[in-house]
Structure formats: C-alpha cells, structure tokens
Amino acid sequence: MPSTSQTTSPAVGGAAKRGRPGYDQQSVLRIAVDVFNRHGYDATSMGILADNLGISKSAIYHHVPSKGDLLKLALDHALGGLESILEQPEAASGAADSRLEFVLRQTVAVLVDRLPFVTLLLRLRGNTEIERDALERRRTFDHKVAVLISAARDEGSLRQDIDPRTVTRLLFGMINSIVEWYKPGGPLSPQRLADDVISMAFDGLHADL
Amino acid sequence: MPSTSQTTSPAVGGAAKRGRPGYDQQSVLRIAVDVFNRHGYDATSMGILADNLGISKSAIYHHVPSKGDLLKLALDHALGGLESILEQPEAASGAADSRLEFVLRQTVAVLVDRLPFVTLLLRLRGNTEIERDALERRRTFDHKVAVLISAARDEGSLRQDIDPRTVTRLLFGMINSIVEWYKPGGPLSPQRLADDVISMAFDGLHADL
Numbered sequence: 001m002p003s004t005s006q007t008t009s010p011a012v013g014g015a016a017k018r019g020r021p022g023y024d025q026q027s028v029l030r031i032a033v034d035v036f037n038r039h040g041y042d043a044t045s046m047g048i049l050a051d052n053l054g055i056s057k058s059a060i061y062h063h064v065p066s067k068g069d070l071l072k073l074a075l076d077h078a079l080g081g082l083e084s085i086l087e088q089p090e091a092a093s094g095a096a097d098s099r100l101e102f103v104l105r106q107t108v109a110v111l112v113d114r115l116p117f118v119t120l121l122l123r124l125r126g127n128t129e130i131e132r133d134a135l136e137r138r139r140t141f142d143h144k145v146a147v148l149i150s151a152a153r154d155e156g157s158l159r160q161d162i163d164p165r166t167v168t169r170l171l172f173g174m175i176n177s178i179v180e181w182y183k184p185g186g187p188l189s190p191q192r193l194a195d196d197v198i199s200m201a202f203d204g205l206h207a208d209l
Numbered sequence: 210m211p212s213t214s215q216t217t218s219p220a221v222g223g224a225a226k227r228g229r230p231g232y233d234q235q236s237v238l239r240i241a242v243d244v245f246n247r248h249g250y251d252a253t254s255m256g257i258l259a260d261n262l263g264i265s266k267s268a269i270y271h272h273v274p275s276k277g278d279l280l281k282l283a284l285d286h287a288l289g290g291l292e293s294i295l296e297q298p299e300a301a302s303g304a305a306d307s308r309l310e311f312v313l314r315q316t317v318a319v320l321v322d323r324l325p326f327v328t329l330l331l332r333l334r335g336n337t338e339i340e341r342d343a344l345e346r347r348r349t350f351d352h353k354v355a356v357l358i359s360a361a362r363d364e365g366s367l368r369q370d371i372d373p374r375t376v377t378r379l380l381f382g383m384i385n386s387i388v389e390w391y392k393p394g395g396p397l398s399p400q401r402l403a404d405d406v407i408s409m410a411f412d413g414l415h416a417d418l
Binding site: 040042043097156157158159160161162163166167169170171172173174175176177178180181188193196197199200201202203204205206207208 | 249251252306365366367368369370371372375376378379380381382383384385386387389390397402405406408409410411412413414415416417
C-alpha cells in the first residue's frame with residue numbers, strides 16, 4: 001500500500017465530533033465533494049447540499065462555516081496527498097528515473113485513493129481565491145515533477161528528442177485522466193493500474209520484437 | 210496537412226450569409242464556443258452571449274434559433290472532424306498498427322485544428338439531449354479506435370500485457386489533454402506535437418540503451 005493513503009491529513013477529520021448526530025465533518029465533506037463533482041462547485045448552493053445530506057442548511061453550518069470552507073478542506077485533502085509523495089525518501093534520493101517512477105506510481109495511488117477529491121481539484125476553473133490558491137499548489141507539484149523529468153533526461157535514462165515540457169504535459173494528461181474513468185472496486189486494482197501506467201509511459205505500446 | 214482540416218463540415222458555414230452585418234453564423238459560433246468554454250454551457254445565457262458578441266439577443270436569433278442550436282453546431286463540427294478520420298483510406302486498410310498510428314496522428318491534428326470545439330465536446334456533462342447524443346457519437350468513435358488497438362494487439366505489434374481497455378483509456382487521456390494545455394501558434398507545431406505523441410505512446414520515454 002502506498003504510504004500516502006495512510007497519511008492523516010490535518011484537513012480532514014480534525015473536528016470529527018462537531019455537528020449533528022449521524023454526520024461527522026468528514027462524511028459531510030465526502031457527500032459535498034460528490035455533489036460538487038456532479039453539479040459543479042459554482043452551481044452548488046448550500047440548499048442543494050442540504051437536500052443531498054438530508055439535513056437543514058443550519059445543520060450544515062454546525063460542521064463548516066461556509067461552502068468555501070468545504071471546498072478548501074476538500075482541496076487540502078487532494079493536494080496534501082500529492083505533496084506528501086515528494087516528501088518520501090524514495091522521491092528525494094537515488095537515480096532520477098527511479099525517483100520519477102516512484103513519484104508517478106504514488107501519484108496514481110493518491111488519485112485512486114482520493115478519487116473524488118482529486119477530481120474536484122482537476123476540474124477547478126480558478127474563479128475564487130480558494131481555487132486559485134489550490135491551482136498554484138498544483139502547479140508547484142507539477143513543476144517539481146517536471147524538474148525530475150528533466151533530471152532523468154539529463155542523466156541519460158529518458159529519451160532526448162521530446163521537449164521535457166511536452167513530456168510532462170502528456171504524462172500528466174495520461175495520469176490525470178484516471179479520475180475520469182477509473183472505477184474503484186472493479187477488476188483493475190490500483191496496483192495493476194500503476195504498473196500499466198509505468199509500463200506504457202516508460203516502454204510504450206510497441207511489442208518487444 | 211491533415212485532410213480532415215480541409216473537410217467542409219455541413220454544420221458550420223452553411224448559412225453564412227444569414228444574420229446581421231459584421232457577423233456570419235460561423236463567427237457567432239466561434240465566439241459562442243469560447244464563451245461556453247469559459248463559463249460552462251449551462252451557466253451561459255443568451256444575455257451573456259449577446260454581451261460578448263456586442264449585439265442584442267434578438268440579433269443572435271437571426272443567426273440561430275436557440276442556445277441549443279449553437280451547441281449542436283459546435284459539437285457537430287468537433288465530431289465531424291473526428292469521424293471523418295475513420296473514413297480515410299489509411300484508416301481502413303493496411304497493418305492495424307499503421308492504421309492506429311494514422312488515426313492517432315489525425316486525432317491530434319483535429320484536436321489542434323478545432324481546439325475550442327473539441328474542448329467543448331470533452332467537457333460535456335450530458336445534461337441535455339443534445340449533449341447525450343454528442344457523447345454517444347464520441348463513444349462510438351472511441352470504440353472504433355479501441356477495436357483498432359485490439360486488432361494491433363492481436364496482430365502482435367502491440368504489447369499483450371496491458372488490457373486493451375486500459376490502453377485505450379490512457380491513450381485518449383494523453384491525447385485529449387492536449388486541448389487543456391496546447392497553445393496554437395506557439396513553438397510546438399501541430400506536426401511536431403503529433404510526432405511526440407506517437408513516439409511517446411508507441412516507444413515510451415526510456416532512452417534506447
């Protein structure tokens with residue numbers, strides 16, 4: 001199991017006992033994220049959230065002060081998972097292509113483990129301060145992976161004929177698409193999915209002849 | 210140049226002379242698609258469109274009967290481009306992996322050539338009949354490419370150790386991401402982008418040692 005899935009994010013679960021019986025803050029957050037993903041964050045009112053939770057609007061305010069706080073908690077959970085990958089020792093030392101493989105594998109694991117949260121992150125439009133802050137943290141993460149790709153390239157383990165910026169974009173395109181189609185609990189395990197992503201990204205689709 | 214970019218879609222430009230001076234239907238459509246992509250289709254009213262076009266709502270109705278018709282024209286343009294790829298002779302005969310390479314190259318070309326239209330298509334949520342019809346056409350296209358991937362696999366030219374459904378999803382994830390980051394007119398030409406996609410997808414990132 002990826003260590004990231006065991007990380008306790010301070011963003012989620014902190015005030016678990018607060019609020020009405022039947023829901024803790026984390027359950028409210030999970031349902032809210034599903035509703036945001038279905039209707040879009042902008043189009044989701046506190047009234048729509050209350051309907052989906054089956055509680056009153058004032059009961060939601062027992063859990064969080066505002067819709068924006070729900071968004072912030074959700075995005076912290078997604079970003080915290082990604083950022084903690086780069087703090088692992090396997091991301092910090094060794095050959096650049098091994099570090100890159102580790103980071104990409106763990107990224108797949110976080111995407112799958114925190115699927116609705118990362119989905120919300122990837123669909124952001126940047127309309128509010130909270131969204132822009134989250135996009136900035138995401139860009140910082142992407143940039144650190146891009147640096148690793150360049151390092152693996154300079155080291156001679158990655159092909160030199162594609163601009164590293166294009167490589168980074170296409171790799172993230174492939175990996176981020178997972179949130180749009182992966183079905184947790186289905187026949188494709190998270191471990192197998194990570195293996196497939198690594199095989200396809202590093203060795204390509206052509207059969208070894 | 211890809212032949213698809215020269216295809217005259219019956220959906221766009223048909224009634225070019227209709228409407229007020231200064232705009233033909235195609236210009237109205239291009240601006241509308243940009244507004245849909247910026248604000249989301251659901252959140253875009255005819256009033257917002259009129260503001261962006263600098264004309265009155267009634268002037269828009271000279272060009273198209275409704276917002277839904279603009280959406281339909283735009284999606285037809287995106288889907289028509291993709292569907293015409295599969296009608297080319299290079300997609301229909303020869304070794305499956307050459308046909309697949311042709312189709313993927315042309316898909317990149319259509320994405321770049323019709324960027325805002327394909328962006329709109331890829332962001333659809335399926336909330337209306339028009340959107341669901343478009344998603345169905347997109348699924349049909351994706352399915353035909355998946356059949357080609359399976360054929361190339363059966364032929365022995367593609368690796369056998371990844372489920373062809375996973376390959377299809379990851380390939381489209383990589384290619385479709387282009388609409389989110391590619392800047393037309395920048396240093397990366399459409400032709401070079403297609404080469405990079407093909408190199409990365411078929412041969413992977415590892416340097417040949």
